[in-house]
Amino acid sequence: MTSDALTDLQVAHEMADAARAAILPLFRRADLTAENKLTDGFDPVTAADRAAEQAMREVLGRHRPDDGIWGEEFGQSAGHSGRQWVLDPIDGTRGFISGTPTWGVLIALSTEDGPILGVVDQPYIGERFVGSSEGAVMTGPHGVAELKTRDTQYLADAVLFTTFPEVGSPDERAGFEAVAGQVRLTRYGMDCYAYALLAAGQVDLVIEAGLNAYDIQGPIGVIEAAGGIVTDWQGDPAHNGGRVLAAANADIHAAALDILKSK
Numbered sequence: 001m002t003s004d005a006l007t008d009l010q011v012a013h014e015m016a017d018a019a020r021a022a023i024l025p026l027f028r029r030a031d032l033t034a035e036n037k038l039t040d041g042f043d044p045v046t047a048a049d050r051a052a053e054q055a056m057r058e059v060l061g062r063h064r065p066d067d068g069i070w071g072e073e074f075g076q077s078a079g080h081s082g083r084q085w086v087l088d089p090i091d092g093t094r095g096f097i098s099g100t101p102t103w104g105v106l107i108a109l110s111t112e113d114g115p116i117l118g119v120v121d122q123p124y125i126g127e128r129f130v131g132s133s134e135g136a137v138m139t140g141p142h143g144v145a146e147l148k149t150r151d152t153q154y155l156a157d158a159v160l161f162t163t164f165p166e167v168g169s170p171d172e173r174a175g176f177e178a179v180a181g182q183v184r185l186t187r188y189g190m191d192c193y194a195y196a197l198l199a200a201g202q203v204d205l206v207i208e209a210g211l212n213a214y215d216i217q218g219p220i221g222v223i224e225a226a227g228g229i230v231t232d233w234q235g236d237p238a239h240n241g242g243r244v245l246a247a248a249n250a251d252i253h254a255a256a257l258d259i260l261k262s263k
Contacts, residue, residue: 008117019056019105023123027123032048033047049073053073056087069084070214071087072214082112085107091105091214104121104193106218108217108221114239118225119222120199136227138199150202151251155256157204158184158252159202159204159205160187161197162180162207175233176207182259199225204252205245205252207260208244228248243260
């Protein structure tokens with residue numbers, strides 16, 4: 001049951017708005033500190049991450065109290081509806097604390113089979129990418145536009161994004177590099193914004209590893225609604241994270257997957 005007549009898409013927009021309001025006053029603040037969640041390595045978290053997730057959880061408490069929640073900062077809350085909202089309040093906190101506008105707020109509504117709705121929101125630029133059964137659209141400084149992935153067929157013509165070498169094992173990096181050696185252009189370190197650009201028809205492939213469910217479910221919802229494909233490196237569902245291959249279409253997906261399957 002829901003507490004009001006809002007659609008799931010309307011709830012998702014309200015959550016993204018709430019996260020924006022919590023995050024933007026803290027972005028590029030010289031006095032904002034970052035804690036490290038790891039003892040080996042660096043996985044930062046800030047007051048902005050926590051405030052944004054709490055703001056989104058408050059929206060869900062009002063409108064979808066029976067749904068489960070899985071957020072990066074506050075973990076999982078059981079629901080009773082068979083549905084779960086999967087939240088990454090700031091995907092790309094390293095970029096956030098560095099002042100780059102490539103981080104984003106990720107929201108997904110999922111069943112056990114994966115996302116049925118996804119949002120990638122970049123508050124500072126003011127761009128929001130949304131995918132659902134109603135289609136895929138982005139809103140931003142230039143208005144509203146339909147999202148549609150590219151029709152590139154060959155790796156030699158493809159543009160590839162990744163967070164390698166920042167994440168992933170040496171073997172995983174070798175898999176990525178095997179694909180990167182065949183594409184036209186490779187760009188690095190764009191966090192969730194790379195997935196948004198794929199959905200918008202700007203790039204062809206995103207290859208990553210070591211992801212959590214909250215890192216990828218929002219992008220899956222957007223990319224699939226825009227006509228793209230997201231799987232793991234064996235061609236299986238990727239909504240639980242791990243090694244991820246996102247592609248603009250079936251042809252370019254098959255070409256990259258053929259290489260990654262051997263790694």
